[in-house]
Structure formats: structure tokens, C-alpha cells
Amino acid sequence: MLVGSLPTADPLVSSVGKWWKDKAAEIYGIIPDFGGFLVKADSEHTPGPYSYGRDHADGANMLANALAPFGGIVIWRCFVYDCEQDWRDTRTDRARSAYDTFVPLDGKFLPNVVLQAKNGPMDFQPREPVSPLFGGMRKTNQMLELQITQEYTGQQVDLFYLGVPWSEVFGFDTRAEGEGSLVSGITAGKVFRQAHHGVAGVANTGDDQSWTGHVLAQANLYAFGKLAWSPNRSPEEIAREWAMLTFGDDPRVTETIVSMLLASRDIYERYTAPLGIGWMVNPGHHYGPNVDGYEYSRWGTYHRADSKGIGVDRSIRTGTGFAGLYEKENARVYDSLSDCPDELLLFFHHVPYTHRLKSGKTVIQHIYDSHFEGVERVEALRADWKRLEGLIADERYDSVLERLDKQLANAREWRDVVNSYFYRKSGIPDEQGRTIY
Amino acid sequence: MLVGSLPTADPLVSSVGKWWKDKAAEIYGIIPDFGGFLVKADSEHTPGPYSYGRDHADGANMLANALAPFGGIVIWRCFVYDCEQDWRDTRTDRARSAYDTFVPLDGKFLPNVVLQAKNGPMDFQPREPVSPLFGGMRKTNQMLELQITQEYTGQQVDLFYLGVPWSEVFGFDTRAEGEGSLVSGITAGKVFRQAHHGVAGVANTGDDQSWTGHVLAQANLYAFGKLAWSPNRSPEEIAREWAMLTFGDDPRVTETIVSMLLASRDIYERYTAPLGIGWMVNPGHHYGPNVDGYEYSRWGTYHRADSKGIGVDRSIRTGTGFAGLYEKENARVYDSLSDCPDELLLFFHHVPYTHRLKSGKTVIQHIYDSHFEGVERVEALRADWKRLEGLIADERYDSVLERLDKQLANAREWRDVVNSYFYRKSGIPDEQGRTIY
Numbered sequence: 001m002l003v004g005s006l007p008t009a010d011p012l013v014s015s016v017g018k019w020w021k022d023k024a025a026e027i028y029g030i031i032p033d034f035g036g037f038l039v040k041a042d043s044e045h046t047p048g049p050y051s052y053g054r055d056h057a058d059g060a061n062m063l064a065n066a067l068a069p070f071g072g073i074v075i076w077r078c079f080v081y082d083c084e085q086d087w088r089d090t091r092t093d094r095a096r097s098a099y100d101t102f103v104p105l106d107g108k109f110l111p112n113v114v115l116q117a118k119n120g121p122m123d124f125q126p127r128e129p130v131s132p133l134f135g136g137m138r139k140t141n142q143m144l145e146l147q148i149t150q151e152y153t154g155q156q157v158d159l160f161y162l163g164v165p166w167s168e169v170f171g172f173d174t175r176a177e178g179e180g181s182l183v184s185g186i187t188a189g190k191v192f193r194q195a196h197h198g199v200a201g202v203a204n205t206g207d208d209q210s211w212t213g214h215v216l217a218q219a220n221l222y223a224f225g226k227l228a229w230s231p232n233r234s235p236e237e238i239a240r241e242w243a244m245l246t247f248g249d250d251p252r253v254t255e256t257i258v259s260m261l262l263a264s265r266d267i268y269e270r271y272t273a274p275l276g277i278g279w280m281v282n283p284g285h286h287y288g289p290n291v292d293g294y295e296y297s298r299w300g301t302y303h304r305a306d307s308k309g310i311g312v313d314r315s316i317r318t319g320t321g322f323a324g325l326y327e328k329e330n331a332r333v334y335d336s337l338s339d340c341p342d343e344l345l346l347f348f349h350h351v352p353y354t355h356r357l358k359s360g361k362t363v364i365q366h367i368y369d370s371h372f373e374g375v376e377r378v379e380a381l382r383a384d385w386k387r388l389e390g391l392i393a394d395e396r397y398d399s400v401l402e403r404l405d406k407q408l409a410n411a412r413e414w415r416d417v418v419n420s421y422f423y424r425k426s427g428i429p430d431e432q433g434r435t436i437y
Numbered sequence: 438m439l440v441g442s443l444p445t446a447d448p449l450v451s452s453v454g455k456w457w458k459d460k461a462a463e464i465y466g467i468i469p470d471f472g473g474f475l476v477k478a479d480s481e482h483t484p485g486p487y488s489y490g491r492d493h494a495d496g497a498n499m500l501a502n503a504l505a506p507f508g509g510i511v512i513w514r515c516f517v518y519d520c521e522q523d524w525r526d527t528r529t530d531r532a533r534s535a536y537d538t539f540v541p542l543d544g545k546f547l548p549n550v551v552l553q554a555k556n557g558p559m560d561f562q563p564r565e566p567v568s569p570l571f572g573g574m575r576k577t578n579q580m581l582e583l584q585i586t587q588e589y590t591g592q593q594v595d596l597f598y599l600g601v602p603w604s605e606v607f608g609f610d611t612r613a614e615g616e617g618s619l620v621s622g623i624t625a626g627k628v629f630r631q632a633h634h635g636v637a638g639v640a641n642t643g644d645d646q647s648w649t650g651h652v653l654a655q656a657n658l659y660a661f662g663k664l665a666w667s668p669n670r671s672p673e674e675i676a677r678e679w680a681m682l683t684f685g686d687d688p689r690v691t692e693t694i695v696s697m698l699l700a701s702r703d704i705y706e707r708y709t710a711p712l713g714i715g716w717m718v719n720p721g722h723h724y725g726p727n728v729d730g731y732e733y734s735r736w737g738t739y740h741r742a743d744s745k746g747i748g749v750d751r752s753i754r755t756g757t758g759f760a761g762l763y764e765k766e767n768a769r770v771y772d773s774l775s776d777c778p779d780e781l782l783l784f785f786h787h788v789p790y791t792h793r794l795k796s797g798k799t800v801i802q803h804i805y806d807s808h809f810e811g812v813e814r815v816e817a818l819r820a821d822w823k824r825l826e827g828l829i830a831d832e833r834y835d836s837v838l839e840r841l842d843k844q845l846a847n848a849r850e851w852r853d854v855v856n857s858y859f860y861r862k863s864g865i866p867d868e869q870g871r872t873i874y
Contacts, residue, residue: 088853088874089874163538240832289733290729290733291729292727292728292858296726296727296854296857305861306861306862306864307744307861307862307863307864308864332564416525417733420733421729421733423742423743424742424743424744424862425743425861425862426744427743427744427745437524437525
């Protein structure tokens with residue numbers, strides 16, 4: 001044990017509970033309005049209740065008991081999965097993990113425990129379905145965790161306005177209490193009438209002059225604050241508000257920036273991992289393309305591409321069953337090869353490269369087309385920005401242009417690596433005969 | 438400039454030459470028998486004469502002039518290549534680089550300059566052809582650089598007795614002055630009658646109790662010393678000598694260890710990168726399998742595998758021409774798809790997976806078979822070692838057994854990753870129907 005000189009941290013051992021009670025009393029003696037504890041347990045090599053054969057309610061409740069006399073709360077993160085998975089194992093599914101860990105404990109947490117779950121079941125990818133934990137727990141306080149910093153979404157080099165996907169998350173209908181059971185209702189405590197609820201964000205501020213590295217990434221910090229309190233506002237409205245507060249009211253500036261921000265997620269998605277499969281990034285720092293970067297590793301994030309097809313089968317009948325963790329109609333849509341939305345197809349299904357999307361394209365042609373388009377659209381972003389020269393302060397203009405130049409180089413690298421990877425693997429040529437290496 | 442307060446390090450600027458002359462005089466005033474300088478220039482982001490538009494003779498000779506009055510020498514490393522290569526570029530060939538850099542300068546180096554070249558044209562892989570620099574430079578002092586530490590050959594976890602491949606290097610007939618122009622003759626100064634010649638090694642000693650991590654890796658340090666002075670001695674004889682000096686003269690111990698050492702390179706080669714292609718390791722630390730680890734990177738080390746075949750075309754007519762850098766008969770053999778030895782096939786040629794090796798197997802079946810065999814043979818190594826329990830000191834016995842356990846886990850990971858990679862890419866099943874993921 002790092003503190004307390006105890007022989008164990010087992011939450012059911014009375015000396016452990018007593019140590020935390022004494023510590024809580026000590027803290028509240030000094031800070032009477034102390035809020036409580038935020039805990040990451042059994043998560044990516046951190047210890048937790050599992051280290052002692054206990055469950056997460058045992059762990060959270062022990063701390064909650066210590067805080068209860070003082071009105072404190074425990075925020076307990078749900079980012080729990082097997083990070084020592086064998087890549088050969090196709091039955092274990094990281095996407096299921098938080099659900100399988102916490103839903104069986106629904107109702108067992110004390111009233112001053114709040115579970116904090118990431119928006120997606122994997123980890124802040126550019127595209128994921130909403131975690132089935134939202135709507136899956138009726139008797140537990142819940143918070144939504146978003147990531148404002150762009151770990152997997154361009155790292156403040158590539159432009160990615162997160163207001164758009166966040167808005168989709170808030171607007172997702174879990175159908176937990178019938179139609180209209182939006183995530184925004186759950187985080188506002190309206191769907192299940194929890195006492196504690198809300199939204200947390202992993203911030204994107206640093207020691208850069210602009211705070212956020214990319215000047216336009218300030219829009220993400222702004223949008224987070226706005227959406228946390230008004231989750232049903234449109235991301236376009238928020239983007240316009242931010243642009244005017246930041247750059248003034250010249251409509252040429254405002255409208256250019258708003259359109260760049262609104263297009264940015266779609267553009268980023270086009271040149272990176274296709275159709276909801278995620279990852280394909282360099283291990284460690286998570287920037288730039290590496291299709292097999294996590295394919296033969298222990299982190300549970302696979303694409304399962306072979307010479308015939310790609311995707312993770314999370315269907316109910318032949319896959320990991322993850323699709324079945326949603327409420328009935330949502331489960332039916334995700335589970336159905338024909339009804340599953342294109343943008344999440346490879347998250348839920350393993351399909352041949354020749355599978356035809358709702359768009360009419362085959363999967364392989366979609367990969368090629370979207371990657372060529374992604375680069376073209378970054379070129380267009382850059383041209384849009386260049387039209388603002390002289391209309392905004394040079395320092396900010398130059399700084400954003402420099403980022404756009406880097407984004408363009410990054411997008412080209414993604415395009416060529418991803419297209420080459422799939423051409424070399426599938427042997428299927430691009431219908432348009434463009435250069436693939 | 439880090440030292441000397443000079444505005445440049447351009448070797449042809451007189452103030453630079455003067456600075457080094459003064460520095461040499463200063464050093465020899467303190468250390469009269471100082472040997473000279475060992476230089477890594479223009480190599481993996483180090484600066485060098487190329488930084489100033491000069492060539493490597495300009496750089497080496499400037500330093501040699503400074504040392505000459507005191508009898509000192511310059512050892513100048515030949516590990517020069519473009520480490521910012523574009524992976525899309527199939528014409529630039531890292532294997533050619535040292536040859537293309539130094540051979541045109543043959544005869545231009547001062548008599549107290551010695552060029553030091555690695556044994557292979559790439560970088561200390563388990564299997565490479567001998568660098569064509571040996572035999573390629575008739576009027577230049579030359580040294581051979583070997584790597585005693587196992588960077589790419591198991592990192593003192595996996596057993597790899599380097600006496601075997603080193604012996605092959607020394608025994609390689611460059612044919613530079615007709616048959617019998619062995620590398621051992623060049624490093625002994627006999628083929629071209631250079632004044633300076635020899636062998637250098639990157640040592641494998643550290644702060645471990647056994648010095649070398651793996652107790653049996655001490656054999657590599659021993660073999661390096663022996664072969665440096667007697668390059669034509671058999672690696673088996675040296676292994677036996679080392680085993681008896683280290684473990685005593687019980688023939689059960691000696692013969693087991695000798696047979697393990699002698700088999701070790703062949704075993705390691707079976708479960709790692711196939712048929713001379715090299716790399717396929719994790720970037721950075723270079724341990725463990727990652728087939729595409731360097732495929733889309735700037736380091737110039739590619740396998741070019743696609744759905745149809747694998748290998749780098751270094752032939753004269755259709756490839757990078759590297760095969761043509763050898764003396765006539767060697768060039769003919771390497772350039773010929775039918776005569777090139779199996780173990781170097783993918784170094785010199787790009788072939789379909791269905792290409793039949795001299796062994797009678799197809800390339801893909803060779804990949805599967807050799808990887809399954811590699812693991813079986815590590816299991817056999819472990820069983821051999823277990824028979825020595827009680828015959829050698831427990832501490833050393835346990836330490837080696839622990840390494841063999843790790844090697845076995847590593848070999849299984851290599852087998853499954855490499856086999857799965859090629860099965861997923863080629864779509865061709867194993868003839869024997871063994872488990873591939």
C-alpha cells in the first residue's frame with residue numbers, strides 16, 4: 001500500500017474502511033466543502049476491487065460510506081476492461097466490458113455514488129455507437145464523460161470540432177423508458193430521476209499561447225461548456241457564437257469558420273479508420289496511421305481484416321452479442337446487416353470487401369473514395385482559410401495555416417497507408433485507377 | 438557547433454581544420470599514445486560532411502590530417518543511408534547506400550583513415566548477405582563491424598549463438614581478387630594489403646550478474662574475441678571451448694550446450710522474419726514481432742508483401758540493382774531467381790507466395806512450416822536444458838531456464854503473428870490445417 005501502512009486495500013476489510021473514514025474526517029476538518037473522490041479502479045493496470053476478489057459496488061460503497069457523513073460523493077469511472085487480452089481470442093469483447101461489469105450491479109451502489117462512463121463503449125474514437133450503459137442502468141446515478149482534448153481525433157493538429165459528435169451523443173435515443181429517452185435526459189437526471197448526474201470532460205488546455213494549440217480547438221472547450229448545460233443546442237449555433245466572440249462579427253470570417261468547424265469531423269473520418277472500425281493509429285501516442293498498430297496486441301481493439309473482408313462481428317447470433325445490449329429497437333438496427341448505419345457497419349459486422357453499403361458503394365471502393373476525398377477536402381479547408389488572410393490577426397491566421405499544412409500532410413499519409421494496406425490485402429483495384437502504392 | 442565556438446563544421450574551412458589540429462595536439466600532449474577518433478557521421482540524424490555539401494573523404498581526411506603528425510588514425514563508420522525515405526519510393530534502396538556513398542571515393546582517403554562497415558548492407562539482421570563493400574574497395578583501409586549484443590537477434594532473452602553467422606561472414610568469398618578472396622583475408626589485410634584493418638564489435642556486457650543477461654550469451658563475447666584473431670576457426674570448436682571453460686568438462690553438459698548453441702541461429706530464424714527479408718520487429722526496442730512495424734515508415738526496411746507475394750526486388754534488370762554490386766559470379770547467383778539461395782531469396786527477389794523454393798516447398802508453406810517448427814525446436818531446446826538439472830550450479834541453471842521460458846513465449850507470439858499475417862494476406866491455407874488465427 002502506498003499510504004496508510006495497511007496490509008491490504010481490500011474494501012471489505014474493516015481496517016481499510018476505518019482508514020478512509022478517518023481520512024475523510026481529516027479532510028473535511030480542513031476543507032468543509034470538499035466535494036468527494038474521483039476514482040479510476042481496475043483500469044489499465046491500476047489496482048481496484050478486483051485485486052481483492054471484490055466487485056465495483058464493494059469498492060465504491062466503502063469510499064461512499066466514508067464520505068456520506070460529510071455530504072461527499074464518489075465519482076467512479078466505468079473504464080474497466082481486460083487490457084491483457086489475447087488478440088487470438090475473438091469472444092472477449094472490450095466493447096461489452098463496462099456493461100458486463102456494471103449493469104449486474106445496478107441498484108447496489110449507495111446514493112452518493114455516481115458512475116462516470118465514456119460516451120462510447122471503446123475509447124473516444126472519431127466514431128463509435130453510444131455506450132449501452134446509458135439506458136442500461138435505471139437505479140444508479142450516472143454521468144457522461146467526454147474528451148475535449150483530441151487524443152484520437154487529431155491532437156489539436158488536425159481540425160476536429162467535437163460539438164458535432166457530442167451533439168449526436170446527447171441526442172441519442174436510448175429508448176430505455178420508451179421513445180424520447182435521450183442521453184441528454186439521462187445526464188440531466190430526467191429519465192431515471194437520479195439525485196446525481198451530469199457531464200465531465202477531459203480538458204484540452206495547455207501552456208500554449210492559445211491555450212489549445214490549434215486556435216480553432218478553443219471551439220471544443222467552448223462547446224463542451226455550452227452543451228454540458230444546454231445539451232440540445234445545435235452545434236452550429238454554438239460554433240457561430242464562439243467564432244463571433246473570438247474573431248468579431250465580419251460574416252466572411254464567421255461563416256468560413258463555422259463551415260470549416262461543421263465539416264471537420266466528417267473530413268477527419270474520411271481519411272482515417274473507415275466505417276466505425278476505429279483505431280488504426282500508431283500505438284502509444286495515437287497520432288498518425290498504423291493499420292495493424294493494435295491488431296496483434298493486448299488492448300482489445302481489432303479490425304480483423306483479412307484477404308476477404310473486415311470488421312468485428314458484434315451481432316447477437318454469430319458475434320460477441322454486443323449489439324444485443326441495447327434496448328429492443330436499437331439492438332435490432334445494430335444487429336441487422338441491412339439496417340445498421342453505414343458509418344457503424346464495421347463496428348458491428350464483419351463483411352466482405354465486396355459488401356454493398358446503403359450508399360451503393362462496395363466497402364473497398366468506399367475506403368478508396370473516402371480517403372481520396374478526405375485529402376481533397378483538407379485541401380479545400382486550407383483554401384477556405386487562405387481567403388481569410390488580412391481579415392484576422394496575422395499571428396492567429398499564420399498559426400492556423402501552419403496547422404492546416406500539417407493536417408494536409410497527415411491526411412495524405414493516412415490516405416496512402418490505409419489505401420495501400422487494403423489494396424495490398426484485398427487485391428481489389430480502385431475503380432478509378434488512382435495511385436495506390 | 439557544440440564545441441569550439443566556430444561558425445561552421447565544414448571540413449574544408451581552414452578554421453575547422455585548424456581547430457582539430459590544435460585539439461589533436463592538446464590531446465597528444467596529455468595522452469601520448471592516444472589512438473585516434475571513431476566517427477559516426479551523416480548517420481541516422483547525426484550531422485556530417487553532407488551537412489556542408491562535402492563528401493565523406495573530405496570529412497575523414499580533415500580529421501586524419503589533424504591526427505597524422507602524432508600517428509593517430511580515424512575510424513570512419515560506413516552506416517550512412519537515407520533515414521527519411523518515403524515508403525512509397527521503391528527505387529531508393531537502403532542496401533545500396535553504403536556502397537554508393539563510399540565506393541566512388543575509393544583511393545581518396547588518407548593512409549591513416551580506416552572505413553568500418555557492418556557485416557551486412559542493412560543492419561545486423563539474423564540473416565543478410567555480406568556487404569558488397571567488402572571486396573568493393575581495393576585502395577582503402579577497411580574494418581568489419583559486428584554486433585555482439587543481440588539487438589535484432591533476441592536481446593539476450595532468446596538464445597542466439599552469433600559464432601555461426603559471423604563464421605559465415607568471415608568465410609564469404611568476395612572473389613574480389615579471384616576465388617579465395619575471403620572476408621577474413623580482407624579484415625587481416627591480406628587481400629588488398631592495407632596498412633590498417635581489423636574487426637570491431639558492439640559489446641553485450643552490462644550490469645547483470647552474468648555480465649550478458651543470458652548466461653549462454655557469454656559465448657558470443659568469447660566467440661567474438663576468438664574469431665577476431667582466428668576468423669577461420671570453427672564456431673563449434675569455439676563453443677565447446679567456451680562451454681568447458683565455463684561449465685567444466687562433464688561431456689553431458691558440454692555436448693548439450695554446444696548443440697543448443699549451434700542450433701540456435703537456425704531456430705531463431707525459423708520463427709522470425711522468413712527467407713532473408715529481415716525486420717518485422719516492433720519499432721523502437723526491436724523485440725518481438727510486428728510484420729508491418731517498419732513497412733510504412735521512413736527507415737528504408739520494407740517487405741513489400743501484398744495479397745500475391747512478398748520480397749524486395751534487388752535484381753539488376755527489374756529491381757534496385759543491388760545484386761549487381763557484387764563481383765561477377767556472386768552477382769550472377771544473387772541476381773538469379775533460380776540460383777539465389779533460399780535463405781536470401783526475399784532479400785533479392787519479389788516472388789509470389791506460390792513460388793517453389795529449392796527445398797521443394799512453396800514460399801507460403803515454408804513460412805507456415807518454419808514457424809511451427811521454430812516453436813517446436815524451442816520446446817526441444819528447453820527439454821535439452823532441463824536434462825542438465827543438477828549437473829550445473831542451480832543459479833545458472835534457473836537463470837537459463839527462465840530465459841528459455843521467455844523465449845518459448847516469444848517464439849509462439851512470433852509464430853502466430855507471422856502466420857496469421859500471411860494467412861490473412863494471402864488467403865492460402867496451411868496444407869496441414871494447423872491453427873492459424
